[in-house]
Amino acid sequence: MPSNRDNIQILVELLKKHDISRLVINPGGTNIAFVRAVQDDPFFTCYSVVDERSAVYFAIGLYLQTGKTIALCCTSAQATRNYIPGLTEAFYKRVPLLAITMMKHPRFTYQEYMQAPDQSSLPADSVKKSFVLPYISDVNDVFHAIRVANQAILELSRNGMGPVQLCVPWLDYSIEGARPLVRSMHRYSIGDDWNVSLSGKKVMLVIGEHRPFAEEDRELINEFSDKFDAVIYTNHLSNFSSDRCVSSNLLLSVIEKEKFKDLAPDVLISIGGQTGDYPFYRMLSRPEFEGIEHWRVAPDGNVVDTYDKLVNVFQCDDWYFFKHFVSDSDYSSGKGGASYLDGWLAAEANLNRAVSVPFSNVSIAQYLSPLIPGGSVVQFSILNSLRVWDLFELDESVSCFSNVGAFGIDGGMSTLIGQSFATDALCFMVVGDLAFLYDINSLSIRGIRSNVRILLINNGGGFEFKLGTGHDKETDRYIAAAGHFKTARGWAEDCGFEYLSAKSEEEFEAFAKRFVGESDYPIILEAFVTDDNEALAYEKILRENQDLKPSDVIIKGVKRSIKRTVGAEGARKLSSFLNRKA
Numbered sequence: 001m002p003s004n005r006d007n008i009q010i011l012v013e014l015l016k017k018h019d020i021s022r023l024v025i026n027p028g029g030t031n032i033a034f035v036r037a038v039q040d041d042p043f044f045t046c047y048s049v050v051d052e053r054s055a056v057y058f059a060i061g062l063y064l065q066t067g068k069t070i071a072l073c074c075t076s077a078q079a080t081r082n083y084i085p086g087l088t089e090a091f092y093k094r095v096p097l098l099a100i101t102m103m104k105h106p107r108f109t110y111q112e113y114m115q116a117p118d119q120s121s122l123p124a125d126s127v128k129k130s131f132v133l134p135y136i137s138d139v140n141d142v143f144h145a146i147r148v149a150n151q152a153i154l155e156l157s158r159n160g161m162g163p164v165q166l167c168v169p170w171l172d173y174s175i176e177g178a179r180p181l182v183r184s185m186h187r188y189s190i191g192d193d194w195n196v197s198l199s200g201k202k203v204m205l206v207i208g209e210h211r212p213f214a215e216e217d218r219e220l221i222n223e224f225s226d227k228f229d230a231v232i233y234t235n236h237l238s239n240f241s242s243d244r245c246v247s248s249n250l251l252l253s254v255i256e257k258e259k260f261k262d263l264a265p266d267v268l269i270s271i272g273g274q275t276g277d278y279p280f281y282r283m284l285s286r287p288e289f290e291g292i293e294h295w296r297v298a299p300d301g302n303v304v305d306t307y308d309k310l311v312n313v314f315q316c317d318d319w320y321f322f323k324h325f326v327s328d329s330d331y332s333s334g335k336g337g338a339s340y341l342d343g344w345l346a347a348e349a350n351l352n353r354a355v356s357v358p359f360s361n362v363s364i365a366q367y368l369s370p371l372i373p374g375g376s377v378v379q380f381s382i383l384n385s386l387r388v389w390d391l392f393e394l395d396e397s398v399s400c401f402s403n404v405g406a407f408g409i410d411g412g413m414s415t416l417i418g419q420s421f422a423t424d425a426l427c428f429m430v431v432g433d434l435a436f437l438y439d440i441n442s443l444s445i446r447g448i449r450s451n452v453r454i455l456l457i458n459n460g461g462g463f464e465f466k467l468g469t470g471h472d473k474e475t476d477r478y479i480a481a482a483g484h485f486k487t488a489r490g491w492a493e494d495c496g497f498e499y500l501s502a503k504s505e506e507e508f509e510a511f512a513k514r515f516v517g518e519s520d521y522p523i524i525l526e527a528f529v530t531d532d533n534e535a536l537a538y539e540k541i542l543r544e545n546q547d548l549k550p551s552d553v554i555i556k557g558v559k560r561s562i563k564r565t566v567g568a569e570g571a572r573k574l575s576s577f578l579n580r581k582a
């Protein structure tokens, strides 16, 4: 039975048949299948380069010496964009480079799905032509892929030489089960008759990345939550907090789908940008929960079916949407049972975040989160750092950001340093060693200010790709790109930073106060951690939360509802009455 894996096999065979043997490989996740197919094949000579911008210039260098076509392969997200400068040079120099750019399944493009920007839109003078392989599901697609891949390779030398892009769609999981329901989608604009109701529904509001909210917006959202018993799902990037919020990506990482049923909403309302929150995405997009209605609120009014559950798009700003429901709706008080919001709050309260873990990004986030001063700015590098720091609370006046628009590791520090020029607040960056290396030039920005604090987690490569997959040498060579970066010390000091480093929890804790305090200099604190400890720590905090019993959670939720209705004393009497033996 043909599958999309055939795309990789077709490509590898054709590279051989066309005698393209030199491959420049960039680290990443979406290109893992391709890398595994070539890295130990004696036909190929592979080179690891972390930064996609360098990779293309590096490939040009290989061509200048060998006169042979060179292939490159990068992952999805922002990686392809960074091929553009080098490809432009190759275009005008007429260098035959085959840029194999992995992309997500095409259905995710423009859907606010993580790491899925449109990759087929390179500038006209960067490649002779872009080709896209079909996503293979039957033999028609195999024929199609063989033809398109050949066409791309032939284009390298047609009417003169030059670079060519070949996009390869990838999906690292497949969805099994019944055919999805055919949903009809509606768009409502300001002034339309909004013929919808939240009456009697379990409502969840999810806030994606968002600049900090104005007080009146916050109050209105709380009023909405109060009226509809709505739980507000947030993470650091939402920049929203209230006693109606849950930041439960830890819960969603461990809870089984059977048990999640009790917590699943009937209506999922989304505002803001992307959440960058994989555990949330994975749970809410499950086909088992296809009864959930996704209502998207956005001034662009676009049909963005992030969770495969979109039914309504409200083309308006957040204020208009919430005002409409708070003032005009004919809502009548829920299902008459336990509070939905309280069920979630109880689930959240059940989590144990104070798990003792070895020295790692997790232990550092656990220790440092409460020490980050109120009013600070924090920028997280994507994926691992973002996920780990979302396990722990920050003061609600801390504002948080991450480049989750196109998911690049290329510009996090530049974004943070840009912020530091426009505020006197302390500005923290949490970054891994590959992302640090990628954006290392930003440290030299003239006039860098003393409010910059960079926490560099040096775990020897892209730990993101080792989590749960084992960290063998195979992963280290090209996928996680270990061994490219040693330490920030020299460059940090050259750029006028105070440099601190820690190899253990004790050393880290000794520097922590200095790092979060006022200083005359910007500071880099480099923590050297092992990938073993990174894995152990993350797995341990998940494991210790796996015993969560949702029945306990729901009971706690019911108890809170009763307490709210009859008061603490009434609840106590009711409880002793119910517990009396017959």
Ligand SMILES: Cc1ncc(C[n+]2csc(CCOP(=O)(O)OP(=O)(O)O)c2C)c(N)n1
Pocket (backbone or CB within 6 Å): 027, 028, 029, 052, 075, 076, 077, 078, 079, 082, 381, 382, 383, 384, 385, 407, 408, 409, 410, 431, 432, 433, 434, 435, 436, 457, 459, 461, 462, 463, 464, 465
């Ligand atoms: C420009 C760009 N190139 C490649 C990627 C793919 N990518 C995502 S995370 C990652 C590894 C990041 O490693 P590091 O910064 O060391 O963080 P860690 O995962 O170790 O915490 C890579 C290469 C990307 N997102 N953006």
